[in-house]
Amino acid sequence: MMDTPEKIGTSSSLSKFEDSPVFNYINSLSPIKPVKSVHVSQTFNPLSFASLPSIFTSPHVSSHKESRFLKRSTDPSKPELSSADGTKVSTNEEAGVDVQENFDPGVSLGEVSFELHNEPSRTAIELPQTLQYVCGSPKCDPTPCVIEMNCVSEPTCTSLAIVPFVHEASQKGLSDGVEVAATFQIEQKRETIGCEWEGLISDTSDLLIFNSPNDSEAFTGVIQKSLEAGTIELNEINHMNESFEDNNVTNFVPAGLTDYMEAHMSAPYSMKPGSNLHRGFRRRCLDFEVLAARRKSLDGGSNTNSSVDSKMEPGNPGGDSSRCIVPGIGLHLNALAIASRDNKSAKVDTLLSGTEKLILPCSTTSNSPTAGQETAHESFLASASTERETNDVENRVKLADDASQASAYVVNEELNQNSPKKKIRRLEQAGESEACKRCNCKKSKCLKLYCECFAAGVYCIEPCSCQDCFNKPIHEDTVLATRKQIESRNPLAFAPKVIRTSDPIPEVGEDSITTPASARHKRGCNCKKSNCLKKYCECFQGGVGCSINCRCEGCKNAFGVKDGSAIVEAEGEPEDEETDPSDKNAMNKNSEDTDILNTEEQNPAALPTTPLQLHRPLVQLPFSSKSKPPRSFITIGSSSVLYTGNRYGKPNIIRPQSIIGKRFQSVGEDETPEILRGNSSPGTGIKTLSPNSKRISPPQCELGSTPGGARSGRKLILQSIPSFPSLTPKH
DNA sequence: GAGTTTGAAACT
DNA sequence: CAGTTTCAAACTC
Numbered sequence: 001m002m003d004t005p006e007k008i009g010t011s012s013s014l015s016k017f018e019d020s021p022v023f024n025y026i027n028s029l030s031p032i033k034p035v036k037s038v039h040v041s042q043t044f045n046p047l048s049f050a051s052l053p054s055i056f057t058s059p060h061v062s063s064h065k066e067s068r069f070l071k072r073s074t075d076p077s078k079p080e081l082s083s084a085d086g087t088k089v090s091t092n093e094e095a096g097v098d099v100q101e102n103f104d105p106g107v108s109l110g111e112v113s114f115e116l117h118n119e120p121s122r123t124a125i126e127l128p129q130t131l132q133y134v135c136g137s138p139k140c141d142p143t144p145c146v147i148e149m150n151c152v153s154e155p156t157c158t159s160l161a162i163v164p165f166v167h168e169a170s171q172k173g174l175s176d177g178v179e180v181a182a183t184f185q186i187e188q189k190r191e192t193i194g195c196e197w198e199g200l201i202s203d204t205s206d207l208l209i210f211n212s213p214n215d216s217e218a219f220t221g222v223i224q225k226s227l228e229a230g231t232i233e234l235n236e237i238n239h240m241n242e243s244f245e246d247n248n249v250t251n252f253v254p255a256g257l258t259d260y261m262e263a264h265m266s267a268p269y270s271m272k273p274g275s276n277l278h279r280g281f282r283r284r285c286l287d288f289e290v291l292a293a294r295r296k297s298l299d300g301g302s303n304t305n306s307s308v309d310s311k312m313e314p315g316n317p318g319g320d321s322s323r324c325i326v327p328g329i330g331l332h333l334n335a336l337a338i339a340s341r342d343n344k345s346a347k348v349d350t351l352l353s354g355t356e357k358l359i360l361p362c363s364t365t366s367n368s369p370t371a372g373q374e375t376a377h378e379s380f381l382a383s384a385s386t387e388r389e390t391n392d393v394e395n396r397v398k399l400a401d402d403a404s405q406a407s408a409y410v411v412n413e414e415l416n417q418n419s420p421k422k423k424i425r426r427l428e429q430a431g432e433s434e435a436c437k438r439c440n441c442k443k444s445k446c447l448k449l450y451c452e453c454f455a456a457g458v459y460c461i462e463p464c465s466c467q468d469c470f471n472k473p474i475h476e477d478t479v480l481a482t483r484k485q486i487e488s489r490n491p492l493a494f495a496p497k498v499i500r501t502s503d504p505i506p507e508v509g510e511d512s513i514t515t516p517a518s519a520r521h522k523r524g525c526n527c528k529k530s531n532c533l534k535k536y537c538e539c540f541q542g543g544v545g546c547s548i549n550c551r552c553e554g555c556k557n558a559f560g561v562k563d564g565s566a567i568v569e570a571e572g573e574p575e576d577e578e579t580d581p582s583d584k585n586a587m588n589k590n591s592e593d594t595d596i597l598n599t600e601e602q603n604p605a606a607l608p609t610t611p612l613q614l615h616r617p618l619v620q621l622p623f624s625s626k627s628k629p630p631r632s633f634i635t636i637g638s639s640s641v642l643y644t645g646n647r648y649g650k651p652n653i654i655r656p657q658s659i660i661g662k663r664f665q666s667v668g669e670d671e672t673p674e675i676l677r678g679n680s681s682p683g684t685g686i687k688t689l690s691p692n693s694k695r696i697s698p699p700q701c702e703l704g705s706t707p708g709g710a711r712s713g714r715k716l717i718l719q720s721i722p723s724f725p726s727l728t729p730k731h
Numbered sequence: 732g733a734g735t736t737t738g739a740a741a742c743t
Numbered sequence: 744c745a746g747t748t749t750c751a752a753a754c755t756c
Contacts, residue, residue: 440751440752442751443751448740450749452751452752525738529736534736535752536736536738
């Protein structure tokens, strides 16, 4: 319809895009439109591979990310949207279905761009773009993500029903073959009226394509189709994407998203969609939060939720799986580990064969007895985490700390699938991640931070050898209550301990490698005998150098000594005010002078400068992967939810994307910093705020970024604190 | 696998 | 806020 002509215009320029009839059209459309627009931008973004990585990787680009996330989320989340929208979905579906059936590239493109539901159709038609973009999400993510989104974000019966289907489809596709899965899905699609299905189907279709041993073939085929349909459109789309990202995307998208969210999403959940990656991570984290929110809502008397809850509810022993799936989504890193273990060999083979990573997880999930959904989610999460790890190891900046990055990273890899190395690494990492998630608690009942699982916001699973474990879906209430208590004591208790700020991804080419993630342990360690050379040291364990925040004695942290130079043993905790080495010190001093804003901007540069970063890469690899990083993500994600709102606002509004991107990346991981920024009330007594006076230090970003990192961090903490509560409580 | 060491978390 | 205890991971044998 209007799309074709409009498309051209949009492609030409960003500004045009807004002004363009397309944009108007979108505006005219139902609330969904904005989302679509977002999707479109995202979908397009995928086209530009280079941009994508940066985008995803860059945490900072909250706007970007989120917008993208939204896009992505929309893809996977389509179901969500649909479920959420309900009626809307139905209508949209029709359109989407028609589109798919018709396979009119031109039309589809236009529609796709505008309508969420169309995305499926889009996927079919636009595959080239979508594939790239979607691939990441859908393959591994796809089903899982979708499911999770549905379950977690919105307690709709449909979501539950859908889940099984998705898994089946995914499983079939994996086991039997892509084609089969595709057909299966299609059939279901027709059968099922729910738009969710459409979304799922579309996703699955994508998956199928990618899953096919010869992704390239499928991809090429798709491309050819698209080309036949109209290459120009694709190109235009790409341009549009670029323009979006470069110029307005941040501003534009967020607004749409927020609106959409407000309109369709429940408040608590609204934030989630923000980022796909975050979704995954958040989900786990959120699980708790979500559950609480649900319950509250239920208490409030939302019937729909109640139905869901009943399914979700802990009460069900059988429900465990289901529950785990929904609430547990966030939880099951462990499952991944297990699954990965069992299936490692298989995974490897598959990887080697050329199948994508994503597929692997799915396969594992399918294989894993425990569970389908959960495993899928876990796999997704795991993949993300593993990717990070790999990135860290490789010092690939692209993968930013953010979950978003992880997701993005996944996507990229998928795109890049070619490299077997990465796959292997991923596998390895997965294995490592596996180890990370077990606990062996005997007295804490897994309800204290002693428990790694609990601390990570994950439910305990089989691999755990814990005793009297209460950290299970069955005891959700207890877990939530305990969690709240702990958070009340220390709002940052579940925040990631180690914050990594990867340098700007976009600049990956630049020095990213040299300057791996600048990560810091928020609190800092308190080692006295280990010299920060053993895993006893959280900093070392996290693969980050010690910072000013650390109280360690005789620090010899291979990743970076407190004082600044690894060589220096300087223990002087406070003493080390040596300017250079310690960005920390410098930061502290400087920070006082500098405002938050300055810190933010400066951060990126600062981070790279830190010697620690340099050191990290070498050592980190092994450690980082194993332990905490993933967790941190999770927690971050949860916290981030609140933050996301802030993110949208600031990044979008204030800063040019390019700049923002860098900054955010650095900052991105810590959302708190952003918040701080946003709130940035300069003088806050952070310390007082932090329950644990010990070391609530700002994330690295802060440190690195702001000369007065300490302050900023503190400030951040303060601000962040409120946010945390909001997350869990969300009334 | 058992025992020791370590440092965070929790408690006072 | 500091000191002590508890706890579970990390480590060693």
